[in-house]
Amino acid sequence: MIQVLADGVVAASFIVLGVVGLSMIYNILNFPSFAQGDHIATGAYIALGIVALAGTAGSIAGLSFGWPLIGALICATILNGLLALLIDRSIYRQLRLRNASRISLIMASFGVALMLRNLIVLLAGHDPQYYAFAIQPALSIGGARITPNDLLAVIVTTMMVVALHLFLSRTTLGKSMRAVSENPSLARVNGIDVDRVIRWTWLIGAGLAAIAGVLLGLSVQVNPSMGFELLLPMFAAMIVGGVTSVYGAVLGALLIGVAEAITVHYIAPEYRQAVAFLVVILVLLARPQGILGEKA
Template identity: 40%
Template sequence: MRGRWAFVPALALFSVVLCAVAARAQGEGGRHGPGFGERALQAFIDGVQFGVIIAITAVGLSLIFGTIHLINFAHGEFVTIGATFAFFLNVSAAGPGWHLIPAALAAVAFGALVGWAVDRGVWRPLRARGTGLINMFIVTIGLSLLLRHVVLVLYGNRPASFAQYDIQQAIELGPVGITPRDLTVTLLSVLVLFALAVLLQRTRIGTAVRAVAANRDLAEASGIDVRRVVSIVWMAGGGLAALGGIFFGLVEIITWDMGFKLLLLMFAGIILGGLGSAYGAMVGSLVIGVVAQMSTLWFPVDLQYAWALLVLIVVLLLRPQGILGRRERVG
């Protein structure tokens, strides 16, 4: 276990070094704009914020893969559905005009309902018929296209933003700045991830989820209601994806294909952290977010996702099972 978390002191040391560099560069760059150290620290803070949002959306996808070994290509649409449903309740002229907080809570509940309905109406019948994983993966692609274009018809193709917390003055924290909205989103994301970790480790349902992910047949033989666990995982995945979509819409903007754009980064975080591991999805997503943002210090913003995926390739060449994944014997 100690080896798995060896990255934590390294990440902390990296943060301290950045702070020291930024403090030294603050005086040097004060007259000529931000120095490299300040920009590096700001990019690191932005990367942590981006990474925890990716982690919230990716954890549900990882749990789904861990329990039923399905690569859900439609998971990105759950992200979009959460953001657009909250937008409908908060901003849309046809909606009730709720404040963003109750609108977000309702959207998370709606995302969980969508996850449960998709499992109950699509995946459970397919599993009962013994449909192969490759065929089910193809079905997820078709479901992704269907949901994405339903959102396009209902929401439209114009980018939009929520009514509250749109334009804010940044809080200066030494050499870096962050708006109260972004700081709140980051802290809430960390709290949600921490609560999810406690849920998985300290509760009966969390133990059941981990048991099903480890060995479905043995879990069922032990008396665990596997179908109920899978339904709960789908609901959790849909709710977390919706919450991540709301957070991403707050810090960026709401579009009809925002979830699809995040999907590749979700997969990258899951694979980098270790397939089927919720904690691996958190760590991998954080690494992807930090690398994507810090790459903008040297390269164009349009290439930030490409460099994040390059890091994924390099890590997998050195450690094929991912950061927190386990080695498996083949043959």
């Protein structure tokens, strides 16, 4: 059982890092971005490109990679954020300026998703790739076996969630983001530059997606649809957690991750997403607004 929980928390880590961006973009730009999964993949591939140039020489404390990957992770976080910013400026912003409807923005995000995925295939091919091939002996922690790479994913995710909380609750920009997500018009009246808040939303959302991509790539593999496959679990997590709350999305991701791990362990891997959605339905029957959501 402890092993199942550990697997669930590892699976949840990737969902958490992805869903934070999905939730922030949903609340601040007012549309669900179907490209969020593919931003995870672009992040993983940007890091892969940097690693291909710099190599992954060495190994840190039992991890399957050396310092160059840490550098690549940081660069990919920033570059992936800038890529999202470029996409916003050239596509979503144009639609906002024309007062496009929410459905137009959603369809545009579908287009961005296809564009990013196919750009990856064009540049890097279909085949799965790996950051490093070093064999990792699993660690035993409190009765659960976990690889150092997976442990790193959980630790980095936890750190990011804590950092996000401090950012949203302590900094002016974080409070401004919460203000814009609740009432953009009042935020403007308050002197908050909403366009600036939107830029930071993309930087943070896509930056965290890149971290998710690299950690997922280290844990499993890097392939063009790695992010797209996370899209459904991310949406499930956001909805079950309550769409208006980033914290809800994080809790939702944990719930989905653990539900998937239980299914894989006790039923069969093929039923993973079906059971995850069953959990979503059960929670919503009891609490239609989601775990931390507000009643409409």
